Amino acid sequence: MVTIKDVAREAGVSVATVSRVLNGSGPVSELTGQRIREVAGRLRYVPHGGARSLITRKTQTLGVLLPDLYGEFFSEVIRGMDDTAQRHGFHLLISRAHADRHGIETAMRAMRGRVDGVVAMSPDLGADAPLDVPAALPVVLLCSAPRGDGADSLTIDNQGGSKAIVGHLIRLGHTRIAIIKGASRNYDAAERMRGYRVALRAAGITPDPSLATEGGFTEAGGYAAALELLKVKPRPTAIFAANDSMAIGALSALRESGVRVPEEMAVAGFDDIPLARYMDPPLSTVRVPTYELGARAVEMLLHCVRNGNDDARRRERVSTELVVRRSCGAGSARRTPSS
Amino acid sequence: MVTIKDVAREAGVSVATVSRVLNGSGPVSELTGQRIREVAGRLRYVPHGGARSLITRKTQTLGVLLPDLYGEFFSEVIRGMDDTAQRHGFHLLISRAHADRHGIETAMRAMRGRVDGVVAMSPDLGADAPLDVPAALPVVLLCSAPRGDGADSLTIDNQGGSKAIVGHLIRLGHTRIAIIKGASRNYDAAERMRGYRVALRAAGITPDPSLATEGGFTEAGGYAAALELLKVKPRPTAIFAANDSMAIGALSALRESGVRVPEEMAVAGFDDIPLARYMDPPLSTVRVPTYELGARAVEMLLHCVRNGNDDARRRERVSTELVVRRSCGAGSARRTPSS
DNA sequence: GAGCCCAGTGTAAACGATTACATTCGCCAT
DNA sequence: ATGGCGAATGTAATCGTTTACACTGGGCTC
Known part of the structure; x- marks a missing residue:
């Protein structure tokens, strides 16, 4: 060499x-x-990049810690991150870690001396204590409960999205609106639930606990949850699933139970994954700007990396967009933007 | 610090x-x-990881160079890679680069001294010359035409997959089978085309050039290509799209043209992306073991990293699996495995 | 023509670890 | 008593860069 x-x-x-x-x-x-x-x-x-970074004390690399989920979300986030990082001359060191505190901390330690900062996604709720990592390392927390003040954070406007879509269902005349919640300790899941409650109350509807089930963010979970909801008397007239996977599972359950969508049951999801518009009927949902999420996270991190990590903590939130398709039975069946 | x-x-x-x-x-x-x-x-x-790797001359990191594509494929490959790398105590430095020679070489240079080896995907055909990178750096080429003998290579069994699905169409009685080809200079695209030809010839059918169109691997391309094919006289009775995205575009075109699938036109794709089974009718296709592709690539690379890069070049290929669903009109409409 | 400045270059000290080699010391066999 | 051995530890070279500082020599200014 x-x-x-x-x-x-x-x-x-x-x-x-x-x-x-x-x-x-x-x-x-x-x-x-x-x-x-x-x-x-x-x-x-x-x-030799390694030798250079040893003396300059910059690695030109950003660490990315993602939980064990995958699929379209994963790749879009990374795409946004990589585009942004590359534009600023940075590389991406990507690692999948368990979503819990310990997993994140271990992975971060392994990155010491290899990265200039880390974007970490640790959606698991509960660990409110700040992360135990070298203090000088800039960190941006993604879709996670803000933790202490050692890190910036970037989240999705979950509440806003939930309120928008539940509000839409309410305007369509629904009053018995069920929710299929996401994974129990998950931050996004909790926030979406909160938005659902707020929207109901704002319309003078008292949330009915028997209309709240849990689907764990999986398609199978959504399927099972929908079957549960069909047994509730009086039956709900609309189902809001906290993500599209569960909504898709619910659609399968409804079809197999002979319940017509949207005539007998309106259905809505959250995320706007590519599959959503191909459902039958196409799924109403809330679009999450996944690419922008990744891009913005890296921008925030680069800001910390460049200006030192000491100034005030930033708390940002990317906004969502209501996507109305046929599954919620709007007269606006074709109001779908573009796709 | x-x-x-x-x-x-x-x-x-x-x-x-x-x-x-x-x-x-x-x-x-x-x-x-x-x-x-x-x-x-x-x-x-x-x-400090950087300092340590300078003296030990090992970075415990593998570089991954992927072209500018994304979606489910991207994330599944990475998942396979990361699982495998992590199991062996390695990190992943991921970079998206242009698929051409120059893009790959530039990106590889930037990785000098940061990685112990690189998995590179450069599906663009034509650049048969070996890559101009530091010779000592172990490289595994993914889904690319084998180049010189500086690198191992791992590919999909494109020909096998094409032959299987085209053979299936032939057994269903089709003789006028059209193909929507992939991106023009792409290796996978070329191999899938070859498999299609071989299958036809094996059945005594002479490939008809008017039945070969190009769709560039995109949904829009597949849509346009299908419209073209509908104009051909006599009209083909089956369409084999070289990937699922194009097949999905084709399905849209056929529906809008009032052509019933599979009664008037059988349709088949390649890849088995998650969307495929949700199509109406569900899409027959060829499953590509994406996760295993990533996992195996990393295993091959680790072998080189550990045993020096000098021994004989490996050329491996992951095999595919025929997935029969309704879009090709098989009596075996429900023979779909699991999903 | 002495002093200064500056362009062009070299010397050597970092950076944060690993590791070959040297050193010390106690113990045991001779 | 002496030599040798091995365990426990320290010293310093090393990895491949960057960069502060020192040096040289030529062209200015006074």
Whole structure:
């Protein structure tokens, strides 16, 4: 492996001069510069990133810690992150970790000295204590309950989205609106539940506990939850699933039970995954700007990385967009934007 | 930021001893060991990964270079890679790069000194010349035309998959089978086309050039291609799209043209993306084991990293599985495995 | 022509770890 | 008593860079 020393020897100069030429720092004569560049090219010299970052104390790399979920969400977030990082000359060190405190902390430790900062998604609720990681490491928490004041945080406007779609159902005349909740300790799930309650109360409807089931954010969970809800008397006329996967499971359950959607039961989801518009009927939902979520998280992190980590903590939130399709039975069946 | 020196000073020993304790190398007295561990814990010392890798000449990190595509494929591949890498104590440095030679080479250079090896996906055909990267860097090429002998390669059994599904259509009695090809210079696309031809010839059918259109692997492309194919006289009775996205586009085009699937036109895709089984009718396709693809690629790379990069080049291929659903009109409409 | 400045270059000290080699010391066999 | 051995520890070189500082020599200004 050819190092800067090899280049220096071959070009008959010192390593300092080579470094200056290759980084454009310090004054070097035109002639020497050319010679060095020629030699470096001929020898196929490529600077050793690790060595460089040791002395400059910057790795030009951002750590990304994601929970064990995957699918379209995962890849879109990463796409947003990578685009943004690359535009600023940064790499991405990606690791999937358990969503709990311990998993996150372990993974973060392993990143010490390899990254300039970390975007971590640890949606598990409860661990309100700040993370036990080297204090100097900038951290942006994604879709997580804000924790202490060691880290910035970026979340989805879950409440706003829930309120929008539940409000829409209410305007369509529904009063018995059920909810299929997400994973029990999950931050997004809790917030979506809260938005649902707020929307009902704002319309003068008292949330009925028998209309709240849990689906764990999975398709199978949504399926089971829908079957439960069909047994409730009087039966709800609308189901709001806290994500699209569960809504899709619910649609299957309803079809197999012979319940027509949206005539006998309106259904709505959350996330607007690609599948949603292909459902039969197409699923009304709340669009989450996944790409922007990743992009914004990296921007926030880069801000910390560059300006030091010491200034005031930022708490940001990306807003959502109501996507009305046929599954909720709106007259506005075709008001779907674009897709 | 606390370093090994801080720990050494605080514990009243030399850095060598601290290192020995923390790595379990060399003999250290029980007492000293305990003291050092206690101090390290109290000071929240975490070894600096970058510094360590500089001297040990191992980064415990694998580079991953993926083209600008995304979606379910992307995330599943990464999931397979990360699981495998993590099991062996490795991290993943992920970068999206242009699929062409130059993009790959640039990205690889940026990874010098940060990774122990690279999995690169550069499906663009044509660049048969070996990649111009530091020779010592182990590389596994994913879904790409084997290039020179500097790198191992792992591909999908595209031909096998195409032959299976086209063969299936032939057994159903079709003789005029159209194909919607993938992106023009793409390796997978070319191989799938080849498999299609081979299958036809094996059945004594001469491929009809007017039945081959191109859809660029996109949904819109598939839509347009299907409209083209409907104009061909005599009209084909089956369409094989080289991926599911195009098949889905084709389904839309057929529905809007009032052509019933599968009665008037059989349709088949390739990839088995999650959407496929939700289509109406559910899409017959070829399942690609995406997770295993990523997992296997990392295993191959780790083999190179560990045993040096010098031994014989491996050329591996993951096999595919025929997934028959309703869109191709098989009597076996419900033979779909699991899903 | 002495002093200064500045462009161009080299020397060597970092960065934070690992590890080969040297040192010390107690113990045991001779 | 002496030599040798091995356990426990320290010293310092090393990995591949960047960069503060020192040095040289030529062109100015007075």
